[in-house]
Amino acid sequence: MTTHRRVGDALNAALGTLLAEDPALYLLGEDIADPYGGAFGITRGLSTRFPRQVITTPISEAGIVGVANGLALAGDKAIVEMMFADFVALAFDQIVNFAAKSTTMYGHPVPMPVVVRCPTGGNRGYGPTHSQSPQKHFIGVPGLDVYELSPYHDPVALLRELLGSGRPSLLFEDKTLYAAPLRPDDLFRVTHLGGTAEVRVDDDIPADDYLIVAPGGLTGRATAAMRSLLLRHELSGRLLVPARLHPLDLDPLLRAATSTSRVVVVEDGPPGAAWGTEVAYRLQQALWGTSSGPVRLCQAADGVIPTAAHLEREVLVQAETIVQAVLEAHR
Known part of the structure; x- marks a missing residue:
């Protein structure tokens, strides 16, 4: 039986590739350090390989994104992992009122290479506050890009695009995709x-x-x-x-x-x-x-x-x- 690489594994490898390429890139989030590697294991192994760049944080979504914004303003780059997309509401002010506006409100263009990763969606039995798809709350915000992970887009190229745009962005990742194969249905x-x-x-x-x-x-x-x-x-x-x-x-x-x-x-x-x-x-x-x-x-x-x-x-x-x-x- 042929086995196929999973989307979650590809995303983990992509994060490792980017961290290895750029010492100015930081990965922040709750419980993302080994051995846990985040709620869905996407960051597993990365804190061991990159102990300076992978930082596990207290439970404070607004604080985590605020630190990421500060890193970006100081010339670094940051990827933030929300434990669940539902919790991104707690960082709404830092994303919408600060990160999205900081590219233009200082009198000259200021790059804000910040990516907020959001495990989203249901079909896992996690209940009302851990299964939502809050994408619509960020659609149409000037200065903010919104992306969604798929099995058909290379995670390395996708993350490079997000970080290289100079604009803050959210990357929504349906939780059911993590175990899905990184390939299309054989019929298509x-x-x-x-x-x-x-x-x-x-x-x-x-x-x-x-x-x-x-x-x-x-x-x-x-x-x-x-x-x-x-x-x-x-x-x-x-x-x-x-x-x-x-x-x-x-x-x-x-x-x-x-x-x-x-x-x-x-x-x-x-x-x-x-x-x-x-x-x-x-x-x-x-x-x-x-x-x-x-x-x-x-x-x-x-x-x-x-x-x-x-x-x-x-x-x-x-x-x-x-x-x-x-x-x-x-x-």
């Missing part, structure tokens, strides 16, 4: 359209029945939905996965959307002023007058995420949720 092939990955069946099969646009954490559920749509309903389409959620590069999404009249935007957060809402609106606006149907939006339910697995599944987006959204677009 992947090509890259700039920073956006396109996933589809082999070129010999047309892929114009639908388009799914989803962030990285939903790739497993989205490809499971695509497999079901192909095998059970004889529908073949494409999945586009942008690494950067904001600012959004609309061009690859729009080019793909013009080849089908059925577009479904998927995200794991609840409705209301969210990333998916923005993407659906901008696509609908650009396609107005040429599309035969509306851009559909598939989101989590408007409710607190339960701990019980069967109830959690009802709130969060699942593969069958995406299948149903695509089928409804065909009616």
Whole structure:
């Protein structure tokens, strides 16, 4: 049986590569030192290899990001690990009111190479305060970039892009991805359209029945939905996965959307002023007058995420949720 490298292992290796390359890079977070290596083991082994650069911190999200901001202003670089994405709310002021504004408020451009990593999402039974997807609270903040990890984007290149941009950024990482293989489903092939990955069946099969646009954490559920749509309903389409959620590069999404009249935007957060809402609106606006149907939006339910697995599944987006959204677009 062939084994494949996991996304979590690739992320750990990427952090090690960057720390080895740049002695001015620091990694900060709660319980990230060995032997624990963080709540999900992503930093395991790094504090042993880089004891000066990997710093385990007290439980103070605002304080951790504040230290990272200070390091950046002093000419260094910092990656911060939130234990859970839910806790990033405690650092909201340091991210939104300080880091995002510091690139422009000193009278000349000031680089702020700060990356805040956020393990996000549910389907793990962790309950209401450890399972949320808070991306939408940071979408549209001037000076702040928002990214999401996926199995289709190289973590080394992704982190280099974030640190090299000179802008503070958040990197959301769906917790279910850590154990996922760093490769696509065997049924599909992947090509890259700039920073956006396109996933589809082999070129010999047309892929114009639908388009799914989803962030990285939903790739497993989205490809499971695509497999079901192909095998059970004889529908073949494409999945586009942008690494950067904001600012959004609309061009690859729009080019793909013009080849089908059925577009479904998927995200794991609840409705209301969210990333998916923005993407659906901008696509609908650009396609107005040429599309035969509306851009559909598939989101989590408007409710607190339960701990019980069967109830959690009802709130969060699942593969069958995406299948149903695509089928409804065909009616």
